[in-house]
Amino acid sequence: MTEVRQQVMNDSSASAVPAISLTGITKRFPGVLANDAISLDLNAGEIHVLLGENGAGKSTLIAILAGMQQPDSGEIRVRGRPVRIGSPRESLALGIGTVFQHVLLVPSLTVLENLMLGRSWWRPLDRRATLARFQELSRTLGVTIDPDAPVGRLGLGQQQQVEIMRALWRGEGVLILDEPTSMLTPQGVEDLGRVMRRLASQGIAVIFITHKLREAYAFGDRISVLRLGRKVGELPPERLRAMDEAAATHEVVRLMFGTVEGHRGDSETLLARGRHRRKGRVDPATPPVLTLRNVSTHAASGECGLTDVSLELRPGEVLGIAGIDGNGQKHLAEVLAGQRPASAGRIEIDGRDATREDVGQRREHGLSYITDERLGEGTVGPFSVATNLVLKEIGQPPYWRHGITLWQRINELARRTIRQHDVRTPSERTPIAKLSGGNVQKVLLARELGHATRIAVFNKPTYGLDLQNIRLARRRIAEGAAAGLATLLISTELDELLELSDRIAVMYRGRIAGIVENPVAETGSDIELTLGRLMTGAAA
Amino acid sequence: MSVIAESPPRGAWLGGVARIALPVLLALVVGGLILLALEKNPLEYYAFVVERGLLSWAGLQESITRSAPLLLIAAGLIVAFRAGIWNLGVDGQFLLSAVAAAALAPALAPVLPDWLTLTLSCLLAFAIGALWSVVPALLKARFGINEIITSLMMSFLGISFANVLVKLVFRDPGTTVPQTLTLPVEDRLARLFGSTVNCGVIIAVLAVLLVHLMMTRTAFGLKLQVVGANPRAAVHAGLPVGRLTVATFALSAGLAGLAGAVEVVGVLGTIRADWNPAYGLLVVPLVFLARFNGPAVIAFVFCFAVLQIGGESAARRLGVPHFYVLVLVGLLLLFLAVVEYLDHRRRASRGA
Numbered sequence: 001m002t003e004v005r006q007q008v009m010n011d012s013s014a015s016a017v018p019a020i021s022l023t024g025i026t027k028r029f030p031g032v033l034a035n036d037a038i039s040l041d042l043n044a045g046e047i048h049v050l051l052g053e054n055g056a057g058k059s060t061l062i063a064i065l066a067g068m069q070q071p072d073s074g075e076i077r078v079r080g081r082p083v084r085i086g087s088p089r090e091s092l093a094l095g096i097g098t099v100f101q102h103v104l105l106v107p108s109l110t111v112l113e114n115l116m117l118g119r120s121w122w123r124p125l126d127r128r129a130t131l132a133r134f135q136e137l138s139r140t141l142g143v144t145i146d147p148d149a150p151v152g153r154l155g156l157g158q159q160q161q162v163e164i165m166r167a168l169w170r171g172e173g174v175l176i177l178d179e180p181t182s183m184l185t186p187q188g189v190e191d192l193g194r195v196m197r198r199l200a201s202q203g204i205a206v207i208f209i210t211h212k213l214r215e216a217y218a219f220g221d222r223i224s225v226l227r228l229g230r231k232v233g234e235l236p237p238e239r240l241r242a243m244d245e246a247a248a249t250h251e252v253v254r255l256m257f258g259t260v261e262g263h264r265g266d267s268e269t270l271l272a273r274g275r276h277r278r279k280g281r282v283d284p285a286t287p288p289v290l291t292l293r294n295v296s297t298h299a300a301s302g303e304c305g306l307t308d309v310s311l312e313l314r315p316g317e318v319l320g321i322a323g324i325d326g327n328g329q330k331h332l333a334e335v336l337a338g339q340r341p342a343s344a345g346r347i348e349i350d351g352r353d354a355t356r357e358d359v360g361q362r363r364e365h366g367l368s369y370i371t372d373e374r375l376g377e378g379t380v381g382p383f384s385v386a387t388n389l390v391l392k393e394i395g396q397p398p399y400w401r402h403g404i405t406l407w408q409r410i411n412e413l414a415r416r417t418i419r420q421h422d423v424r425t426p427s428e429r430t431p432i433a434k435l436s437g438g439n440v441q442k443v444l445l446a447r448e449l450g451h452a453t454r455i456a457v458f459n460k461p462t463y464g465l466d467l468q469n470i471r472l473a474r475r476r477i478a479e480g481a482a483a484g485l486a487t488l489l490i491s492t493e494l495d496e497l498l499e500l501s502d503r504i505a506v507m508y509r510g511r512i513a514g515i516v517e518n519p520v521a522e523t524g525s526d527i528e529l530t531l532g533r534l535m536t537g538a539a540a
Numbered sequence: 541m542s543v544i545a546e547s548p549p550r551g552a553w554l555g556g557v558a559r560i561a562l563p564v565l566l567a568l569v570v571g572g573l574i575l576l577a578l579e580k581n582p583l584e585y586y587a588f589v590v591e592r593g594l595l596s597w598a599g600l601q602e603s604i605t606r607s608a609p610l611l612l613i614a615a616g617l618i619v620a621f622r623a624g625i626w627n628l629g630v631d632g633q634f635l636l637s638a639v640a641a642a643a644l645a646p647a648l649a650p651v652l653p654d655w656l657t658l659t660l661s662c663l664l665a666f667a668i669g670a671l672w673s674v675v676p677a678l679l680k681a682r683f684g685i686n687e688i689i690t691s692l693m694m695s696f697l698g699i700s701f702a703n704v705l706v707k708l709v710f711r712d713p714g715t716t717v718p719q720t721l722t723l724p725v726e727d728r729l730a731r732l733f734g735s736t737v738n739c740g741v742i743i744a745v746l747a748v749l750l751v752h753l754m755m756t757r758t759a760f761g762l763k764l765q766v767v768g769a770n771p772r773a774a775v776h777a778g779l780p781v782g783r784l785t786v787a788t789f790a791l792s793a794g795l796a797g798l799a800g801a802v803e804v805v806g807v808l809g810t811i812r813a814d815w816n817p818a819y820g821l822l823v824v825p826l827v828f829l830a831r832f833n834g835p836a837v838i839a840f841v842f843c844f845a846v847l848q849i850g851g852e853s854a855a856r857r858l859g860v861p862h863f864y865v866l867v868l869v870g871l872l873l874l875f876l877a878v879v880e881y882l883d884h885r886r887r888a889s890r891g892a
Binding site: 338339359363369371373376377378379380382383387391392394395400403405407 | 778779
């Protein structure tokens, strides 16, 4: 192990040979050309940003580098030597470490125990050697973490640092970070930026995958843009340094879409700069349509329940719920939908007590819940698009008569919906799991936002969607609010909340840490900073 | 194994046939090798089984008669399995209901018309079966306790309890071997066209087809399928998962109970102590093989009945133990799993 590391360090610091050089990488899946002759040099000591929307081929490229996929053609050279990365193990042995989007640590084990996982089963656990390497890497990263703390107790930022250590464990050669900022607070993102910079300064080639332009500009030495499986452009360090942020942004948007003007919306979504374009028209005198009074829930271990949550929501208003994932947002959505009982407190719809009503009754009163787990609970994967469209109306007219299913009507409805909402599917009888995330979301939105809906609870409505679908979903939320829909928008994307919400409530450990008007009333106060501090409990 | 959605997928015919034919073929070949190791001629054995179970008139009648209880149990299993509920307690439900029917029918036969006696016996059997499923159903619905364990345990209890009833409560005093009072042949289920086949098989086929229609054409069936395919989606859609679980269990166990009644009032007329054909666990692999599809189950159950009837004759004639049939079923399950696994691997590697 030490030997490998030594070799990696020597190689990377010795010459100008790229740490990894990809030439003409092509990967084809049935019906999709995921990577189309991509050539890319990853240099030691450089933060190389890979930009591109979902489906641009970033994930496939990472999977190839991490040894999980084999390219159909093309060449990979590691420090000048052509290699074949046949498995994740081989990838690690070559000094390529990957940190995936979701934390893959065992929460009940300590930091050291997690780092000792994954070695051959016949090797004894060597605490002292592990601790030594842990301290070495702590210095490299410039962080302090308690090696004996259970990982579950660490904040997400620190968990990510442990993941980075694990990725660098077998040698500090190449570090791939796949959308690492998606679950961090603004401050966490800053910290990560510092760690990346430090690692690069020590000769590590850092690959930073993101879809946020601002982060790309703030942290990147070099930016490569992928689009539909192709590399459509690259901004080398000399050029990037010579540009200011606006110019760089302009250039990247041009690369991604060919033109800035034609896709105004795309660039704004991408820039996270569509600041509160929605004009709220809420009359504070209107009685709230939805009221929560001191609502609490029971939480199983590993979950975050609600404690004493009070909120009001008026027709036409968008109330954003900010917070780091796992601070009670899920329970809030479920208790509102009627999927989860409240252990204390009161929920009122139109001033009437609805605390004990079930999903069906609340739906009758016009409350819809658009879940973030589109395939996990929102739909039944192997069932057809048509069936999933009526999933919440099973047994009700006009699609059922005396309990008999009228498939013809259901299929007609489905064909109509597919046309109206531009759902891309081979047919209404295709299993919904075969559709892309954006199209599943279109089906869900069509199902949940019928004309009878008066209150909509969105849970991370744009999570995992591509730019075009993010824009569509956000537009639907804005349109809904304009038409008088009372909207509760749970999101981890700050820019989304800032763009759409009239007020933003921040959740921290199951409580409402604070509610902020958007835009802020007094001038000069930085709303992002305020929200970030509320999200980490700092301003409590 | 994936549950078939609300309507069968199109264009998957060839693959579907291969996935069924291949395990059957492999089981027959490997089973043949075992016969060779026992110094029996496999071809002779298989030919004999087909001859006795299917081609001879007496054997065919017996095979059809045997299909009736198997089909009713299968209908019950389809309901449960499609709803994602593993009711493995069918043997207990079957036997206890059979005893109930065997106790009631001879008592009513002298006073009531036959059709009423038979109907009441069947209804009672259905109710007893359903009742025996209440414990596992409630445990599952309320506390999420795994129904495989609880229904199996209730099955052992049911089998023993049925024996106790035969030996102590409903024993016919006129016999030396403990058994229930016998229902006279003329009071049993009507026979068809002068054959030995009684109309139980018609009830059974109807039950399977009705269950199939219920699953594919009604709101109740669709709800059950949603619960089975994605319980979290069922909660999300506001379906009463607990009540559906209890209803599914009751229906499934009731059909198993009906199977017991049909066997008693159609064929046996009485139950001897310690009688337990253990049909339930034999039907489970068949239902899987048919992928919970009603019409396919009818075909498989009939083939299995032929194998069983023929196998029983072969045991007497060729000296191949009759439980060799179980070896074949075991092999079938094994290869079914292997073929399923390989198919899954193939799909995964194609990246589909």
